[in-house]
Amino acid sequence: MTPRPAIAEPRWARIVLCVLALVLLGLFLVLPLAAVFTEALRRGWGPVWQALSDPDAIAAIELTLLVAAIAVPVNTIGGVAGAWCIAKFDFPGRALLLALIELPFSVSPVISGLVWVLLFGAHGWFGPWLQAHDLQIVFALPGLVLATLFVTFPFVARTLIPLMQEQGRSAEEAAATLGASGWQTFFRVTLPEIRWALLSGVLLCNARAMGEFGAVSVVSGHVRGETNTMPLHIEILYNEYQFVGAFAVAALLALLALVTLAAKALLERGGPRGSLAA
Amino acid sequence: MRQRSLPGFGASLGVTLVWLVGLVLLPLLALLLRPWELGPLGVWRSLAEPRVLAALRLSFLGALAASAAMLPLGLLVAWVLVRYRFPGRRLLDGVVDLPFALPTAVAGLALTALYAPNGWLGEPLAALGLKVAYTPLGVGLAMAFVGLPFIVRTVEPVLRDLPLEAEEAAATLGASRAQVIRRVVLPALAPALLAGFAMASARAIGEYGSVIFIAGNMPMVSEIAPLLIVVRLEQFDYAGAAAVGLAMLALSFLLLLALNLATRFWRRA
Numbered sequence: 001m002t003p004r005p006a007i008a009e010p011r012w013a014r015i016v017l018c019v020l021a022l023v024l025l026g027l028f029l030v031l032p033l034a035a036v037f038t039e040a041l042r043r044g045w046g047p048v049w050q051a052l053s054d055p056d057a058i059a060a061i062e063l064t065l066l067v068a069a070i071a072v073p074v075n076t077i078g079g080v081a082g083a084w085c086i087a088k089f090d091f092p093g094r095a096l097l098l099a100l101i102e103l104p105f106s107v108s109p110v111i112s113g114l115v116w117v118l119l120f121g122a123h124g125w126f127g128p129w130l131q132a133h134d135l136q137i138v139f140a141l142p143g144l145v146l147a148t149l150f151v152t153f154p155f156v157a158r159t160l161i162p163l164m165q166e167q168g169r170s171a172e173e174a175a176a177t178l179g180a181s182g183w184q185t186f187f188r189v190t191l192p193e194i195r196w197a198l199l200s201g202v203l204l205c206n207a208r209a210m211g212e213f214g215a216v217s218v219v220s221g222h223v224r225g226e227t228n229t230m231p232l233h234i235e236i237l238y239n240e241y242q243f244v245g246a247f248a249v250a251a252l253l254a255l256l257a258l259v260t261l262a263a264k265a266l267l268e269r270g271g272p273r274g275s276l277a278a
Numbered sequence: 279m280r281q282r283s284l285p286g287f288g289a290s291l292g293v294t295l296v297w298l299v300g301l302v303l304l305p306l307l308a309l310l311l312r313p314w315e316l317g318p319l320g321v322w323r324s325l326a327e328p329r330v331l332a333a334l335r336l337s338f339l340g341a342l343a344a345s346a347a348m349l350p351l352g353l354l355v356a357w358v359l360v361r362y363r364f365p366g367r368r369l370l371d372g373v374v375d376l377p378f379a380l381p382t383a384v385a386g387l388a389l390t391a392l393y394a395p396n397g398w399l400g401e402p403l404a405a406l407g408l409k410v411a412y413t414p415l416g417v418g419l420a421m422a423f424v425g426l427p428f429i430v431r432t433v434e435p436v437l438r439d440l441p442l443e444a445e446e447a448a449a450t451l452g453a454s455r456a457q458v459i460r461r462v463v464l465p466a467l468a469p470a471l472l473a474g475f476a477m478a479s480a481r482a483i484g485e486y487g488s489v490i491f492i493a494g495n496m497p498m499v500s501e502i503a504p505l506l507i508v509v510r511l512e513q514f515d516y517a518g519a520a521a522v523g524l525a526m527l528a529l530s531f532l533l534l535l536a537l538n539l540a541t542r543f544w545r546r547a
Contacts, residue, residue: 009455014362021358022366024351027399028423029376032388035398039391078297085290097294104302106530108484109382110504111523114511115305118312123516125308149301173283182285204379211381214486218508231383231487238387238491247391250384257379264379265372 036254040247051237051245052252059225060233060249066141067216067229068209071148076202079156084186086157087164088172098161104153112150113218116143139221144229147215152205159201160194167193200267207260211253313521324521329497330506334522336414337503338529341482344421345429345475352429352474353467359430360437374430377423382487389420390491412494417502420488425478432474433467440466469541476537483530 009017040048051057082101086094104112119125120137130137137143171193175185191198213231220227228236230249237246313321324330358364359371377385393400393410403410410416440463448458486504493500503526510519 014364017354018358018362018364021355022370025355025370025373028351028426029373031398032385032392032423033376033380035391036384036388074297078293078301081290081293081297085287085294088284089287089291091287091291097298100298100302101294103306106480106484106534107306108486108504108507108523108526110486110507111309111484111526114507114519114523115309117511118308118516118520119305121511121516123514146301146305150305153302169284176284182289185285207379207381211384213381213383214504217486218511231381234383234387235491246387250387253381253384254388257376257381257384261372261375261379264375265368 040251047244048248051248064229082157083160109214113147113215143219155205156201332498333503333506344418345478356433385488386491416492421482428477429474436470
């Protein structure tokens with residue numbers, strides 16, 4: 001936008017404001033990121049490689065990937081179903097349903113873990129029953145997955161709903177009139193329209209799933225090599241004063257965040273074929 | 279209501295409800311009910327402990343102060359992103375989302391390294407007599423870090439849709455640029471600023487990962503409410519932990535409600 005002369009700030013003011021914004025965000029947001037990589041590489045690549053190839057670190061990386069591989073598809077399916085019924089149909093309670101789907105965003109991560117302990121912990125509602133049947137949810141993989149599911153719950157639905165509402169339902173209705181089945185309509189008509197938004201939602205969901213700390217910290221039990229995800233491994237290393245190791249794992253997660261941001265920016269700019277132009 | 283000519287309503291609603299009830303509502307029901315096994319008086323006692331009150335105060339007042347402190351910066355960033363074209367604008371746009379994308383433990387570690395007494399920023403600040411890491415100031419700093427994008431991203435679209443005609447009219451009538459911004463632009467942005475402030479506060483109140491590394495976690499001084507939940511869980515005090523969690527949710531809800539009402543009032547005025 002070229003500012004119209006009557007309401008443009010003088011040139012010097014514009015330059016000052018731009019420089020100020022760049023400098024302040026650089027100091028406040030970028031410098032911490034730079035600190036992670038600098039601290040990790042303080043003694044060169046050797047210790048970084050050593051920290052990342054440590055068996056406990058590898059176990060943490062594998063566990064993080066496993067948890068995300070379960071949680072992300074579940075929330076993708078739920079998110080698409082939720083977006084479909086909220087965006088394409090009118091029904092009483094629609095606004096309430098939307099508000100409830102977004103609810104986990106306003107809940108503290110620690111509470112997102114706490115609720116599962118209240119249900120399935122040793123003194124939880126279902127704790128004694130689980131114990132009697134020799135099942136373990138909290139301090140084990142299922143607990144990590146459930147906590148991750150809770151915190152990443154709204155991402156996919158929230159990315160899809162505004163777009164699907166904007167697109168309306170005339171294309172789907174036309175397909176249905178022409179005799180397409182529900183699945184055909186979804187895969188041939190709806191999905192091509194929403195795929196880049198869907199991908200963006202899945203990426204955000206995945207980034208949060210892999211980076212979640214508070215919620216999984218509550219349900220993990222912190223058993224090294226068994227129930228430690230990457231963010232929890234960072235904390236353990238840090239508390240043991242293994243700073244290079246902690247920052248090495250942190251740098252790996254920071255890279256994931258950067259890749260996610262870049263992909264999101266690319267998708268928002270329209271995806272390969274510009275179908276997200278809205 | 280329009281006729282349902284599309285298939286899949288029952289199936290998608292069914293899947294959605296199972297997904298929602300199983301993963302969100304049932305667990306939250308446990309949070310809602312568990313504290314009361316202490317009895318109403320027990321809940322009160324469990325929350326009225328000085329350590330709990332201090333933690334709740336730090337989480338809420340810290341979040342409000344941090345978000346308020348970020349309002350000018352958030353406005354500045356939204357303003358230059360929408361109104362100006364300059365080299366580095368795209369990069370700045372991406373950088374704003376960094377706190378969204380960066381895992382909280384990474385952010386916490388990074389801020390601690392940066393603001394520790396021997397850190398890049400901590401050392402000069404310490405020379406000025408300002409101790410950030412391991413103090414309540416550090417807690418506020420981490421809260422400000424996670425909250426900033428909410429303010430920028432809420433103000434940005436409103437600023438973009440602001441009709442320039444109002445500003446031009448004011449300028450034509452002889453108002454200076456500063457007067458136009460103060461009398462025309464800022465009032466139009468006030469509801470968005472308030473909404474962004476509310477979202478940033480809500481996020482900062484519950485924040486855990488970014489805060490605990492830099493906080494020092496001294497009971498009564500720099501201990502946040504979410505950490506107290508963790509402490510109580512470690513002592514197997516489930517009801518006590520749930521009581522703190524429920525109090526946090528209830529207070530957040532009241533805060534958001536109040537801010538929401540204020541926004542509506544503002545819009546109407």
